[in-house]
Amino acid sequence: MKFFIDTANLDQIKEAQALGVLDGVTTNPSLMAKEGITGHDNILKHYVKICNIVDGDVSAEVISTDLKGMIKEGEALAELHPQIVVKVPMIKEGIKAIKYFSDNGIRTNCTLVFSAGQALLAAKAGATYVSPFIGRLDDISTDGLGLIAEIRLIYDNYAFETQILAASVRHTMHVLECAKLGADVMTGPLSSIEGLLKHPLTDIGLAKFLEDYKKGN
Numbered sequence: 001m002k003f004f005i006d007t008a009n010l011d012q013i014k015e016a017q018a019l020g021v022l023d024g025v026t027t028n029p030s031l032m033a034k035e036g037i038t039g040h041d042n043i044l045k046h047y048v049k050i051c052n053i054v055d056g057d058v059s060a061e062v063i064s065t066d067l068k069g070m071i072k073e074g075e076a077l078a079e080l081h082p083q084i085v086v087k088v089p090m091i092k093e094g095i096k097a098i099k100y101f102s103d104n105g106i107r108t109n110c111t112l113v114f115s116a117g118q119a120l121l122a123a124k125a126g127a128t129y130v131s132p133f134i135g136r137l138d139d140i141s142t143d144g145l146g147l148i149a150e151i152r153l154i155y156d157n158y159a160f161e162t163q164i165l166a167a168s169v170r171h172t173m174h175v176l177e178c179a180k181l182g183a184d185v186m187t188g189p190l191s192s193i194e195g196l197l198k199h200p201l202t203d204i205g206l207a208k209f210l211e212d213y214k215k216g217n
């Protein structure tokens with residue numbers, strides 16, 4: 001299972017990279033705005049900075065919602081750096097754009113996916129990644145993890161190569177459950193990864209080992 005971090009914050013990306021388990025980064029326009037990254041050129045420069053920190057894929061989202069605009073933006077983003085994956089929204093024009101990018105060797109992440117039908121369509125169009133937003137489904141009392149299971153079943157039925165990128169992961173249990181369900185990737189905040197480290201018995205056990213060592217040394 002690949003671990004992506006869902007942020008445009010360079011310090012957090014560096015921290016996750018330093019842990020040695022980071023496989024990529026996802027961003028979106030809201031995350032860029034949160035870091036105060038505005039203006040076309042600054043946004044592009046920021047993507048390159050992220051690519052220079054991590055070894056893996058970096059999702060960069062198009063803003064256009066028409067096919068021509070998405071293609072123009074996506075091609076420019078893909079040219080920025082070989083690690084860039086073009087993030088395209090799950091809309092009709094988006095599916096056409098994903099098909100175009102797939103036919104032209106540009107990798108894509110189909111974002112804002114909330115149903116198995118949308119995920120099926122994204123795979124048919126040749127998306128590299130599909131991003132079901134599990135946290136946002138949970139927010140409206142719908143089973144986000146259940147969607148991961150449904151998509152896994154469908155993709156396995158037909159051996160689709162599209163990778164399931166569990167997005168909108170909010171906490172450590174989401175990460176674990178996604179791993180059990182066979183999501184290929186998860187993207188979440190740094191805290192969702194660091195939470196995997198924690199167990200009180202580890203802390204108690206380590207304190208005891210160190211105490212006993214000190215007694216004899």
Ligand code: E4P
Binds near residue numbers: 169
């Ligand atoms: C996915 O790529 C999105 O950036 C992200 O996971 C959305 O998460 P949120 O629902 O916590 O905003």
